[in-house]
Amino acid sequence: MADVAIERSATAPRTVRKRASLRTALKRKSTAAFLMTLPLILLIALLVIYPAFYSLHLATLNKSMQRFIGLGNFQFLFKRETFWLVVEQSCIFAITAVVFKALIGFIVAHVVHNIPAKGQRKWRGMLLVPWVIPPAMSTLAWLWLFDPSYSAFNYLLAGVGVDRIPWTGETGWARFSVILVNIWFGAPFFMIMYLAALKSVPDQLYEAAAIDGANWWQRIWYVTLPMMRNIIAITTLFSLIVTFANFDIVRILTAGGPLDRTHMFATWAFRIGIEGGDIPLGASVSLFMVPILAIAAVFILRDINKRGNEA
Amino acid sequence: MADVTLRKVVKKYDDVLAVRGIDLDIADHEFVVLVGPSGCGKSTTLRMIAGLEDITDGDIMIGGDIVNDVPPKDRDIAMVFQNYALYPHMTVAENMSFGLRLKRYPKAEIKTRIDEAARMLDIVELVDRKPKQLSGGQRQRVAMGRAIVRNPKVFLFDEPLSNLDAKLRVQMRIEIKKVHQKVRTTTVYVTHDQVEAMTLADRVVVMNHGRIEQIGTPNELYHKPATKFVASFIGSPAMNFIPCRLEESGGKLHVRITDRLAFPLPPARAARYQSVSRTDRLLLGLRPEHITEASAHPEPGVENFDTVLDVTEPMGMETLIYFALEGAQICGRVNPNAGAVDGGPLRLAVDLNNMHLLNEGTGAVI
Numbered sequence: 138m139a140d141v142a143i144e145r146s147a148t149a150p151r152t153v154r155k156r157a158s159l160r161t162a163l164k165r166k167s168t169a170a171f172l173m174t175l176p177l178i179l180l181i182a183l184l185v186i187y188p189a190f191y192s193l194h195l196a197t198l199n200k201s202m203q204r205f206i207g208l209g210n211f212q213f214l215f216k217r218e219t220f221w222l223v224v225e226q227s228c229i230f231a232i233t234a235v236v237f238k239a240l241i242g243f244i245v246a247h248v249v250h251n252i253p254a255k256g257q258r259k260w261r262g263m264l265l266v267p268w269v270i271p272p273a274m275s276t277l278a279w280l281w282l283f284d285p286s287y288s289a290f291n292y293l294l295a296g297v298g299v300d301r302i303p304w305t306g307e308t309g310w311a312r313f314s315v316i317l318v319n320i321w322f323g324a325p326f327f328m329i330m331y332l333a334a335l336k337s338v339p340d341q342l343y344e345a346a347a348i349d350g351a352n353w354w355q356r357i358w359y360v361t362l363p364m365m366r367n368i369i370a371i372t373t374l375f376s377l378i379v380t381f382a383n384f385d386i387v388r389i390l391t392a393g394g395p396l397d398r399t400h401m402f403a404t405w406a407f408r409i410g411i412e413g414g415d416i417p418l419g420a421s422v423s424l425f426m427v428p429i430l431a432i433a434a435v436f437i438l439r440d441i442n443k444r445g446n447e448a
Numbered sequence: 449m450a451d452v453t454l455r456k457v458v459k460k461y462d463d464v465l466a467v468r469g470i471d472l473d474i475a476d477h478e479f480v481v482l483v484g485p486s487g488c489g490k491s492t493t494l495r496m497i498a499g500l501e502d503i504t505d506g507d508i509m510i511g512g513d514i515v516n517d518v519p520p521k522d523r524d525i526a527m528v529f530q531n532y533a534l535y536p537h538m539t540v541a542e543n544m545s546f547g548l549r550l551k552r553y554p555k556a557e558i559k560t561r562i563d564e565a566a567r568m569l570d571i572v573e574l575v576d577r578k579p580k581q582l583s584g585g586q587r588q589r590v591a592m593g594r595a596i597v598r599n600p601k602v603f604l605f606d607e608p609l610s611n612l613d614a615k616l617r618v619q620m621r622i623e624i625k626k627v628h629q630k631v632r633t634t635t636v637y638v639t640h641d642q643v644e645a646m647t648l649a650d651r652v653v654v655m656n657h658g659r660i661e662q663i664g665t666p667n668e669l670y671h672k673p674a675t676k677f678v679a680s681f682i683g684s685p686a687m688n689f690i691p692c693r694l695e696e697s698g699g700k701l702h703v704r705i706t707d708r709l710a711f712p713l714p715p716a717r718a719a720r721y722q723s724v725s726r727t728d729r730l731l732l733g734l735r736p737e738h739i740t741e742a743s744a745h746p747e748p749g750v751e752n753f754d755t756v757l758d759v760t761e762p763m764g765m766e767t768l769i770y771f772a773l774e775g776a777q778i779c780g781r782v783n784p785n786a787g788a789v790d791g792g793p794l795r796l797a798v799d800l801n802n803m804h805l806l807n808e809g810t811g812a813v814i
Contacts, residue, residue, distance in 0.1 A: 341533035344500050349547035349598075350521040359546070363537040 195420040202417060210421040219397050220422070223405045227426075229312070230401060231381040234319040238380075239373060241320065242327025249328065250335045261332070268325035276389040279318045280305075283390070305391050308398040315399050318386050323379075327372055334368040335361070374437040378430050402426050450511030450524075450601040450634060451476045452497060457506035459492050459658075466492045468658040469506065474636065479628050481637045483645035484655035484681070491606055493655070494638045498604050499523050511601055526595035527604040531611060532587045534579040534594075540566075541575040544594045558597075565593040568630060569623070585616045592624070596631060605637040609644065621647055642682050646670070654678050671802075676811035679733055679804060685768065688739070688778045690732040691808065694724055703732055703805070705774055714749035714800055721805055724814055733804030733813070736768065739780030741788075742795040749801040760788045769794065 162168050199206045214220045249260055267275065282288050283304035291301045304314045338361060346356045362369075384403040387393065393400035393408060400408070402422055410419015452474040459467040467489040474480045482490040495501040497508060499520035507514050515523050526547075534543050541562055548558045566572045569589040579587055588608060595603055608624070609617045625648055628635055639645055645652045646666040654661040654669065654677070662674040673679035679687045695704045701718040704710040713721065724730070742752040758777075761768040762784060769780045769788050780796060782788050805814045 339531070339533065341529045341531060342535060344498075344520075345527070345529060345533040345535075345594075346546075347500070347520045348498060348525060348527050349594075350550045351546075352521070355550060360535065363535075366537075 192420045192424060195417050196424055198417040200415045200417060210418050213418070214421060214425075219400075219405070222397060223400050223402060223422075224425075226312070226399065227381055227401045230316060230319070230383070230387075230399075231377055234316050234323065234380050235373060235376050237316075237320045238323040238327050238376060239369070241324040242331050242372075245324070245328045246331035246335055249332055261329070264328055265325045267322050268329075272322050272385045273389060275322065276318055276386050279314075279321075280390055283314055306395060308395060311391050311395060311399045315387050315390050318390060319380060319383060322386065323376060326376065330368055330372045331365065334365040338364045370437045374434060377433055381430060382426055451478075451509075452602055452634060452636065453507075453509040454493070454497075455507040455509070457493070457496060457508060458504045459489070459496060459501065460504040466658055467496070470655075470658075470660050472653060472660065472663070474634060476634055477632045479635045479637065479648060479650045480653060481639060481645040481649035481651075482653045482655055483639055483642055484661075486640055488655040489658040490638045490640075490653075490655045494604055494606055494636060497602070497636060498525055498527050524601045525604055526598045526600040526602075527606065528588075528591045528595050528608045530607040532579070532591040534587060534590055536579055539576050539578055540571065540582070540590050540593075543579065543590060544575075544597050547594070547598045561597040561599070562593075565596040568596065568627065569593050584612050585620060588612065588620055589623070592627065596627065599633075601634065603633050603635040603637075605635065607639055608637075609639070610641070617644075624648060643684065646682065652682075654681060656681075673804070673813055675813060676731070676733075676806050679806070679813065683735060685736050685779045687804070688732075688734045688736065688776065689806070690734070690776050690778065691774050692730050692732040693728065694721060694726050694730065696726070703730075703800075703803075705732065709753060709773075711751040711753075711798065711800055717749075717800060717803065717805075721814065724805070729808040730814075731806040731808050733806055734778075734798060735802065736779045736781045738799040738802045739769075739778065740797055740799070741782040741786035742797040746797055750797050750799050752795055752797050754793060754795050756793050757788060757791065760790055769796075 195202070196210055197205055197207055199209070245264065249257060249264065252260055282290055285291065285301060285303050285306060288304070290304065294300070294302065303310055305311045342360050342364070343356055346360050351359060381401075382403055383401055384407065387399055387401050387404045388407070391399045393404050397405070402425060406419040406422040409422060410416045413419075452472075454470055454472040456469045456471060457467060458465070458469050470489075470493065472480075482493060484490050492501060496503050497510075499515065499518060503516055508516055510523060510525070535546065538546065544562050544565060545558045548561065562575065563572075566575055569592060571586060571589050571593060574582060574586060574590070579590065582590065588611075591608070605624075609620055612620060621644060624637075628648075637644075637648060646669075649666055651663060652666055652669055653663050656677050662669060662678045664672070669678055669682045673682065673687075676689070680689070690705055692703050692705045695702045695710065697710070701713045701721060702710040703713060746752060755771045755773070757769050757771050759770045761770075765784070766781045767784050767786070767788050769782055771778055771780075782794070782796075786794065788794055806812065807814060
């Protein structure tokens with residue numbers, strides 16, 4: 138296309154050459170494509186790239202944002218015990234939640250896949266509900282369920298003679314609760330992704346495997362999992378990033394407590410930066426998520442590139 | 449190696465009868481082709497033999513054992529699918545050895561078997577490739593290799609050539625025949641292509657509407673079809689059917705086609721059709737090769753007549769001619785030098801020694 142346009146401009150009369158070259162430039166597919174995507178590029182620059190660099194800049198300032206202190210904020214963070222607690226908690230939270238979300242999603246996807254086509258839509262829709270409700274709202278409902286004095290959970294436990302559980306009041310239980318709610322919220326996403334992947338595996342592969350002598354488990358191990366590998370990798374990476382950067386569930390359920398024992402990077406950055414008034418230090422905390430997630434992304438995406446051309 | 453027996457096998461999907469009680473005996477080493485139009489129940493029958501579909505009623509026996517409730521993996525069968533069904537994440541060798549690896553065969557044995565099968569199918573240099581890097585014909589060979597290395601009791605082929613182009617199909621047809629000559633495994637092969645059925649089979653099973661229309665060798669089906677369906681399904685171009693009735697005239701039995709056109713029957717045919725009612729509505733079945741250009745000295749049983757051609761199709765070694773008779777379009781095969789031209793007149797000869805007479809109402813060949 139571009140070649141043709143250039144040829145035509147070369148044969149055009151000299152007098153109109155200047156205007157013609159502008160026209161041919163516009164005619165070129167790449168130019169037109171660039172111009173059409175320009176608004177989006179500008180929007181991304183405005184909303185993503187500018188804040189990203191601004192937070193980098195912020196992280197190098199002192200608390201009153203008057204003076205450049207270089208890496209001083211980071212040096213300060215490394216010395217604080219709470220920081221390492223947040224690192225540890227973020228990792229525990231993200232890894233545990235993603236593993237269980239993936240497992241539950243995989244199992245539920247298989248169950249839904251085996252429901253006859255007639256009723257399947259209904260079930261798919263219902264199972265997606267936790268994921269489509271804004272988590273800030275659904276977490277409020279969970280907060281009430283977890284309430285130590287009046288909640289449904291403790292009422293039921295009391296019914297069977299078990300002591301009340303301080304769901305959000307004790308370190309272990311609080312961590313368990315925020316992870317539980319995150320799994321409840323995120324598992325449907327895995328379910329729907331895995332279900333789509335399952336549906337794209339040709340039935341004849343399973344039939345061939347059945348004839349080849351594979352039992353139920355071997356069919357999953359040798360056919361289903363390899364065929365779903367890319368979807369599993371992408372979904373896990375995506376979920377790992379979102380879970381690692383989770384804010385709303387922790388913020389509403391425990392606000393980081395008890396004694397900072399459920400803080401994540403995002404909630405702790407909010408506590409320090411917005412509530413504590415030290416915006417540069419908050420920015421430094423949130424910037425810590427970047428290298429950790431970048432490493433995860435590199436590892437998982439490298440595997441996809443390697444395997445991508447097989448299926 | 450084993451024989452396969454089907455006894456009154458029925459398959460019902462909800463309210464639809466896909467297979468309506470078929471009986472079939474397949475001998476050891478035999479190559480049997482199930483052929484019929486789509487929806488005739490041939491693939492369902494094959495899948496029931498494989499164990500991929502439950503049977504609603506009846507019995508299926510492999511090697512004398514009833515396998516109605518035996519899962520596919522314990523039936524000792526191998527199947528080649530229409531779209532090959534190769535595992536995309538495994539190499540050719542891994543694909544072929546998958547079944548053996550699951551059964552925990554020793555590595556050396558697996559390697560010998562793969563080498564042997566790869567050599568037989570001429571895919572030795574492909575064993576380390578992934579299915580995606582193979583052409584359609586190569587994938588088909590690998591799918592066959594996967595079946596061969598298992599050394600099963602029965603091979604099942606489900607329309608294995610329908611995804612290939614015409615030229616490759618002919619080539620792979622010969623390849624399949626060669627493989628069967630070497631390994632001699634009992635084979636059940638499903639196709640909708642009557643040419644494939646005729647060329648591959650020891651015996652052909654023609655199916656229609658979930659029933660078996662006729663079982664026979666390719667030549668039996670071609671020369672002695674039992675029903676109008678078989679007569680029209682086997683052979684290309686298809687058999688001509690011309691409305692007619694029988695008539696006695698001058699002491700000889702004639703087949704009358706129009707008021708002006710009637711052919712005297714040769715003695716053997718006349719004796720065979722003597723008892724047929726003269727008022728029955730009948731069909732005269734004639735294959736195109738039995739309608740040819742007239743010769744100066746016709747043989748006994750060959751009758752000449754004049755017609756005007758509608759269309760001619762020169763094929764090189766022969767010319768197909770089409771003309772109308774009693775509202776039916778008739779196809780004949782003449783010598784390229786017979787002078788057949790579109791819209792032109794031609795004197796033709798029908799060979800009544802090879803005629804068929806069918807009852808128009810029941811479709812049965814008399």
